[in-house]
Amino acid sequence: MLPSLRPKAILFDLDDTLWPIAPVIAAAEVTLHAWLADHAPKVAQAFSIEDLRARRQALLAADPALHVDLGALRRAGLQAAFELAGEDLRHLDGAMAHFFAARNAVTPYDDVLPGLLHLKQKILLGTISNGNADLEVIGLAHHFQVSLAASHFGRAKPDPAIFLAACAALGVAPAEAVYVGDDLRLDVEGAQRAGLRAVWLNRGGAAAPEGWAPDAICASFDELLCWLERQLAA
Structure with missing residues (x-):
């Protein structure tokens, strides 16, 4: 050489x-759904963790450019869920902050x-x-x-x-x-x-x-x- x-x-x-990362994301999605149940209950009642995951995959299939920013993908999926459930969008930032805190709890x-x-x-x-x-x-x-x-x-x-x-x-x-x-x-x-x-x-x-x-x-x-x-x- x-x-x-x-x-x-x-x-x-x-x-x-x-x-x-897989167990971290799984735990983050569980804690996010619990947060939604407390702060955005209409979303939690309308969509399970699996529902929200499927909606993100559908968004990604429709717009592969979202691969570049997975945080933006998750936010877009959550925002659509908020809107469909008739939930107050002012809780969206809190939901994302809660998810990211759990997502960064890596070992x-x-x-x-x-x-x-x-x-x-x-x-x-x-x-x-x-x-x-x-x-x-x-x-x-x-x-x-x-x-x-x-x-x-x-x-x-x-x-x-x-x-x-x-x-x-x-x-x-x-x-x-x-x-x-x-x-x-x-x-x-x-x-x-x-x-x-x-x-x-x-x-x-x-x-x-x-x-x-x-x-x-x-x-x-x-x-x-x-x-x-x-x-x-x-």
């Missing part, structure tokens, strides 16, 4: 890479904090996410020099533009950056199309489908650190 291609930066996906995987503390001594760190996690609220923002969210940037993974923008913000060439994520299409394919190396963080040990070729497959941060040490020593 050419010296210029030694990694200078490593960028991370957030949901299901630094923490599990990083056990290897994440030690791994970030080790990595930040060696290499620039950043994040790119299609989700709406708030790293300041979660308490991890100080580990990263750059954090890009699709909702603010205006384009979502796997669009190469968001990867290139993160590299530019860090002052590194794409070939000098590594992206780490759990999703083969959004993370691995997207990063590689932008010229970055891509590590599939495969915590569940799933077999890689035929045709996919991550630059590395790691089951944990420990394996990622070992792989990175080899790249830095090359």
Whole structure:
């Protein structure tokens, strides 16, 4: 490997890479529905959690551009439910604030904090996410020099533009950056199309489908650190 291609930066996906997200979203939707029952009872009575989820999926199918801002998607779904139920829209902001507070109550995987503390001594760190996690609220923002969210940037993974923008913000060439994520299409394919190396963080040990070729497959941060040490020593 050419010296210029030694990694200078490593960028991370957030949901299901630094923490599990499915149980967090499920719990957030339960607590949101309970909040609605107290503050917007017409909505809670008219729509179950499953109903609200189905309505969001229908909105997304009708307007795929909403993938860029999942918070806007959730708000649009809730607003439509409020209007159909005849509920006072002044409670919409409170509903969203309540959801986001619960959505950010994530617990990083056990290897994440030690791994970030080790990595930040060696290499620039950043994040790119299609989700709406708030790293300041979660308490991890100080580990990263750059954090890009699709909702603010205006384009979502796997669009190469968001990867290139993160590299530019860090002052590194794409070939000098590594992206780490759990999703083969959004993370691995997207990063590689932008010229970055891509590590599939495969915590569940799933077999890689035929045709996919991550630059590395790691089951944990420990394996990622070992792989990175080899790249830095090359």
